[in-house]
Every structure is written in structure tokens, then in C-alpha cells.
Amino acid sequence: MAGGRIGAAMSSGPAVALTKSFLTIFNFIFWLSGIAVLALGIWTKLQLYIYMELSSVYYKEVPYVLIGVGALIVLVGSFGCCCTFKGNSVLLYMYSGFLVLVFVVELSSGIAGFVYKNRLTGGFKEGLQTAMTEYDSHAEKAQAMDGMQHNLHCCGSDNYVDWFKTPWADKQKALNRTNAVPKSCCRVPEAECRYFNLTPTQTNQTLDVYTSGCFTEVNDFMQKNMALIGGVALGISFFQLIGALLACCLAKNINKAKYEIVQ
Numbered sequence: 681m682a683g684g685r686i687g688a689a690m691s692s693g694p695a696v697a698l699t700k701s702f703l704t705i706f707n708f709i710f711w712l713s714g715i716a717v718l719a720l721g722i723w724t725k726l727q728l729y730i731y732m733e734l735s736s737v738y739y740k741e742v743p744y745v746l747i748g749v750g751a752l753i754v755l756v757g758s759f760g761c762c763c764t765f766k767g768n769s770v771l772l773y774m775y776s777g778f779l780v781l782v783f784v785v786e787l788s789s790g791i792a793g794f795v796y797k798n799r800l801t802g803g804f805k806e807g808l809q810t811a812m813t814e815y816d817s818h819a820e821k822a823q824a825m826d827g828m829q830h831n832l833h834c835c836g837s838d839n840y841v842d843w844f845k846t847p848w849a850d851k852q853k854a855l856n857r858t859n860a861v862p863k864s865c866c867r868v869p870e871a872e873c874r875y876f877n878l879t880p881t882q883t884n885q886t887l888d889v890y891t892s893g894c895f896t897e898v899n900d901f902m903q904k905n906m907a908l909i910g911g912v913a914l915g916i917s918f919f920q921l922i923g924a925l926l927a928c929c930l931a932k933n934i935n936k937a938k939y940e941i942v943q
Contacts, residue, residue: 696767696937699930703764706923710779711757713916718750734807734824749785756782760927772931779924786917805895808837815862816848826864834894835865841880842893852876865889 725743756778763771811821829835836842843849843861852860857876866873866889873888 696930696933699926699933700764700767703923703926703930704761706919706926707757707760707764710760710920710923711754714750714753714755714757716750717746717753721746721748721750734804734811734821734828745789749782749789752785753782760923763927764930767930767934769931769934772927772934776924776927776931779920779927783917783920783924786913786920790913790917801899804898805837808895809842812837812842812846812848815846816851826862828894829862829864829890832894832897833867833890834892834897835861835890836893837895838893839896840865840878840887840889840891840893844878844880861889 860876
């Protein structure tokens with residue numbers, strides 16, 4: 681009788697050990713993904729907020745949502761590591777529930793981003809046009825516009841010609857600088873840059889300034905990479921369901937091993 685109980689317990693042992701190993705690997709990857717999302721949120725807040733504020737429909741809570749989700753993943757991942765090492769079935773079921781909750785939050789955020797994508801795109805274009813119109817009267821928008829043009833190697837909204845129709849360009853005409861663009865559009869050192877008296881028919885090879893627009897650059901990037909970004913985000917979300925399943929399996933195997941020992 682005793683030998684049978686010991687044999688049954690030993691047969692459950694490898695299943696528990698194997699499931700625990702898989703869950704430990706999952707916890708580590710899940711925890712790292714939380715660090716990545718948290719870092720992305722902080723980077724968005726510190727580096728991209730100036731550009732994002734150019735949009736007329738800028739959602740200031742976006743960086744904080746990323747930071748919050750990243751922190752939640754890190755906390756849940758840490759909790760999962762404790763549950764796995766302790767081998768407590770109740771805590772493991774709780775961990776599985778938390779993983780499903782995080783999955784729902786991430787999936788909802790992804791769907792919301794997809795639904796509002798066109799609105800955000802339109803708002804960004806409108807914001808660029810407003811920033812160009814207020815370039816000489818709004819210091820913060822001018823700084824954001826200059827930073828974007830310099831860092832993204834772009835000029836204007838659709839192209840450099842957009843600047844010719846702005847109040848800032850009109851003021852440049854008083855200085856005998858017709859068809860001018862800001863110096864942040866220069867693709868050569870400012871001292872060598874010819875940023876005024878430009879013509880719309882010139883090509884990139886004959887200009888000292890960037891010709892492609894900032895909206896065009898950002899929109900092209902998003903269109904080219906949206907499927908990849910969405911696929912990766914979706915994959916990470918469903919990856920958490922695997923963790924939830926592993927946690928339930930481990931809890932079940934632990935309870936089964938305890939039951940077999942009692943029997």
C-alpha cells in the first residue's frame with residue numbers, strides 16, 4: 681500500500697518538474713517583456729512627447745498607459761516567479777487569472793490603437809500644419825518642429841514647399857529671402873546651407889535641404905511597419921495565455937501529487 685502511494689507520487693514528480701521548468705522560462709521572458717514595455721513608456725515620455733504634442737488629438741496619457749502596463753507586467757511576472765518556486769496551487773491559479781487580466785488589457789489597448797489609428801494620423805497632419813503656421817509665434821511648437829525636421833531628416837508636412845505658404849516665410853521675404861525654409865531643414869552644415877530662394881522644381885540632388893515631408897516620413901514608416909508591430913504585439917498577448925495554461929497545469933499536477941500521496 682505504502683509502496684503504491686510512493687510510486688504514484690514519483691510518477692507525478694516528473695510532470696510537476698517539467699511544467700515548473702517551462703513556467704520558469706515563461707516567467708523570465710514575460711518579466712523581460714514588462715521591462716521592455718516599461719522602458720518604451722519612459723522613452724516615449726522623455727523623447728517623443730514633444731513630437732506627439734504636435735498632434736491635435738494627442739493623448740497625453742499614452743506614455744503613462746505604457747508605463748503602467750509595463751509595471752503591471754513586471755509585478756505579475758515577479759509574483760509568478762514566487763508562485764512557481766513555492767509550488768502553491770492556490771497562488772498559481774491566482775497567477776493564471778492575473779495573466780488573463782493582463783492579456784485583456786493589452787488586447788483592448790491594441791484594438792483601441794487600431795480603431796483610432798486614422799484619427800491619430802489625421803490629427804498629426806493637422807498638428808504639423810498648425811505648428812508651421814505658428815512657427816514664429818509659438819516657441820514650443822517651433823522647437824518641436826525643428827527637432828523633428830532635424831532628427832527625421834524631413835522638411836514641412838508633405839514636402840519642403842509647404843513652408844513657402846507660412847506666415848514665417850512671409851516675414852523672411854522682408855529680408856529678401858523668398859521661398860525660405862527653417863535651418864532645421866538643412867542636410868548640410870548651416871554655414872554652407874542655402875535655405876532660401878528655393879524653387880519647387882528643384883530635386884533633392886540640387887538642394888541643401890531635405891525635400892520629403894515629416895508627415896510623409898512618419899506615415900510611410902507606420903504603414904510599412906504597422907503589420908509587423910501589430911503582429912508582435914498580438915503574439916506577445918497570446919503568449920500570456922500559454923503562461924496561464926502552464927500555471928493551471930502546474931497547479932493541477934501539484935494537487936494531483938498531493939492527492940496520490942494521501943491515497
